[in-house]
Every structure is written in C-alpha cells, then in structure tokens.
Amino acid sequence: MINEIEFTSKISFEDENMCKIIASSLEIETKNLVTDRAVASINRDKKDLFLLIKAKDSVSARAAMNSYLKLIDVSLKIIQKTTEH
Numbered sequence: 158m159i160n161e162i163e164f165t166s167k168i169s170f171e172d173e174n175m176c177k178i179i180a181s182s183l184e185i186e187t188k189n190l191v192t193d194r195a196v197a198s199i200n201r202d203k204k205d206l207f208l209l210i211k212a213k214d215s216v217s218a219r220a221a222m223n224s225y226l227k228l229i230d231v232s233l234k235i236i237q238k239t240t241e242h
Contacts, residue, residue, distance in 0.1 A: 161211060162218040168206045168229065175236065176204050182232050183208070183225065195221040 170176040180201040187197050195212035208225055212218035 161213060162215060163209070163211045164218065164222075165210075166208045166222070168208065170204045170206065173204050175233075176201055176206050178236065179229055179232050180206050183228060186225070186228060192217075197221055197225060 170179070180199050183199045183206075187199055194214070194217035195210060197211075198209045200207040200209070206229075208222075210218055210221045210225070212221055
C-alpha cells in the first residue's frame with residue numbers, strides 16, 4: 158500500500174529572470190492551493206525551477222501536477238503577450 162507519493166519536476170528556462178517571475182507567481186499558489194490530499198513547494202536555482210509535490214495518492218499527485226503545469230503555461234503566455242511590441 159502507498160502511504161505517500163512525492164516527486165520533483167525540474168523545469169529549465171532560457172532566461173533567469175523568467176524563471177524568477179514564474180517561481181514568484183507559483184510561490185503564492187503553493188500557499189493558496191493547500192488541500193489535505195496534496196501540497197506543493199517551489200524552489201529555484203538560476204534558470205531551473207523545481208516543483209515538489211507530495212500527495213496521498215496518485216490521483217491527487219496527478220491533479221496537483223496538472224494544476225501547476227497549467228499555471229506555468231498560463232503565466233508564460235501572459236508574460237509573452239505583455240512583452241510583445
């Protein structure tokens with residue numbers, strides 16, 4: 158029987174500032190998307206963002222990962238749209 162699922166995803170960016178912006182925006186969500194089934198934390202090292210998810214089961218782990226990947230995707234699209242000239 159599985160007691161907990163824990164995994165870390167490394168997402169590398171071309172630009173260190175972009176990584177910093179995304180990490181900052183996700184940091185807020187780690188405090189707001191707290192459930193009793195999954196928690197997430199964000200760390201950053203220059204151009205690399207590390208997303209750690211701890212969940213009680215595979216369904217919760219998958220849902221949390223999908224949520225954070227979607228938030229990253231939306232954040233990147235917003236940044237891209239606001240920086241277009």
